[in-house]
Amino acid sequence: MLSNFNYVRPKSLEDVFKHSSSGGAQVHAGGTDLLACLRDHVFEASKIVSLNNIKSLRGIKKTSQGGMRIGALTTLREVVGDSEVKKNYAALGQAASEVASPQLRNQGTLGGNLCQKPRCWYYRGEFHCLRKGGEECFAVAGENAFHCIFGGESCYIVHPSDTAPALCALAAQIRIRGPKGQRSVALENFHVPPAEDYTKETRLAPGEIVTEIVLPPPVEGLKSPYRKVRARQSWDFALAGVALALVFKGDQVQKARVFLSGVAPVPWRSKEVEEVVTGKRLDEAVVRKAAEAAVQKAKPLEQNAYKIPLLRGLIEEQLLAIAKP
Numbered sequence: 001m002l003s004n005f006n007y008v009r010p011k012s013l014e015d016v017f018k019h020s021s022s023g024g025a026q027v028h029a030g031g032t033d034l035l036a037c038l039r040d041h042v043f044e045a046s047k048i049v050s051l052n053n054i055k056s057l058r059g060i061k062k063t064s065q066g067g068m069r070i071g072a073l074t075t076l077r078e079v080v081g082d083s084e085v086k087k088n089y090a091a092l093g094q095a096a097s098e099v100a101s102p103q104l105r106n107q108g109t110l111g112g113n114l115c116q117k118p119r120c121w122y123y124r125g126e127f128h129c130l131r132k133g134g135e136e137c138f139a140v141a142g143e144n145a146f147h148c149i150f151g152g153e154s155c156y157i158v159h160p161s162d163t164a165p166a167l168c169a170l171a172a173q174i175r176i177r178g179p180k181g182q183r184s185v186a187l188e189n190f191h192v193p194p195a196e197d198y199t200k201e202t203r204l205a206p207g208e209i210v211t212e213i214v215l216p217p218p219v220e221g222l223k224s225p226y227r228k229v230r231a232r233q234s235w236d237f238a239l240a241g242v243a244l245a246l247v248f249k250g251d252q253v254q255k256a257r258v259f260l261s262g263v264a265p266v267p268w269r270s271k272e273v274e275e276v277v278t279g280k281r282l283d284e285a286v287v288r289k290a291a292e293a294a295v296q297k298a299k300p301l302e303q304n305a306y307k308i309p310l311l312r313g314l315i316e317e318q319l320l321a322i323a324k325p
């Protein structure tokens with residue numbers, strides 16, 4: 001059952017910040033994750049601040065520099081359907097299309113997708129775990145088949161968003177506004193690893209919201225697929241996934257950005273893969289070496305070592321596919 005809360009729908013950002021910076025407030029976009037968290041008492045809210053009256057947070061536009069600006073309230077369905085996204089930022093379109101179900105993509109927003117809470121069943125369940133202020137991470141000695149194989153320091157969640165790794169690979173910036181003004185952060189630095197603070201998922205300060213995501217101008221020769229593997233054909237979160245943004249000159253990789261999903265508490269940059277492929281033609285030997293390098297530093301828990309061959313195979317497949325003319 002939901003606890004009681006006040007619900008406000010401010011008409012201006014100034015009014016949003018008045019409410020969002022009061023203690024106990026939670027921001028509401030599409031509500032597909034927020035309401036489940038409140039219902040399951042993952043956290044409580046005394047006030048829900050809806051962003052839905054703020055029109056400036058919606059829509060997709062070109063920036064004056066030739067890039068793209070996507071408002072935080074833009075739905076995932078709108079992202080999937082946008083022709084410029086499809087043409088120039090394929091990883092984002094593919095990642096958004098892999099989120100949940102059509103109903104949830106109709107309702108869920110890009111901002112909410114980046115700020116959603118982790119899916120760890122201990123965190124979501126009736127366990128007073130480390131991330132909720134308790135003393136231990138129950139996944140360490142518990143059911144950990146869906147937990148991380150990289151970056152687990154005291155807490156072993158996996159980051160749940162599909163669009164975040166795609167946007168990180170595409171070098172997106174995230175714009176944040178709050179009572180103290182506006183700032184921009186590279187999306188790859190927006191999520192907080194447990195080694196730094198296991199009680200926080202993002203770098204949003206109290207009262208701040210995400211207003212938009214900004215993509216750089218499209219680059220000639222860029223190929224950027226996103227692919228995730230899940231346990232079933234129906235809606236599900238990634239067991240492992242990979243977002244590639246490789247810039248080719250002829251058949252050679254000039255620049256590479258590679259981010260993994262489903263395997264770490266934040267979108268996980270694989271510098272190991274980037275180093276192996278940069279300056280190379282993606283023949284079978286290079287691809288095999290890159291996929292091997294990707295999993296070299298993995299530290300599985302008792303039940304999730306299957307993620308290592310899964311990830312290795314996924315990277316190998318995706319690199320071979322991208323190498324085809």
Ligand SMILES: Cc1cc2nc3c(=O)[nH]c(=O)nc-3n(C[C@H](O)[C@H](O)[C@H](O)COP(=O)(O)OP(=O)(O)OC[C@H]3O[C@@H](n4cnc5c(N)ncnc54)[C@H](O)[C@@H]3O)c2cc1C
Nearest residue numbers: 029030031032033034100108109111112113115161162210
């Ligand atoms: C059955 C199911 C399956 C799902 N499958 C997937 C999946 O496969 N992949 C995936 O990536 N996700 C998945 N999701 C997660 C999620 O619900 C969606 O990704 C959705 O995009 C969240 O957006 P929303 O607008 O509904 O967010 P909300 O529920 O409104 O908000 C989510 C969180 O973000 C905060 N928030 C929202 N907008 C902002 C903002 N602009 N600034 C600051 N904070 C903000 C809220 O306070 C809340 O804590 C799934 C959810 C469900 C219920």
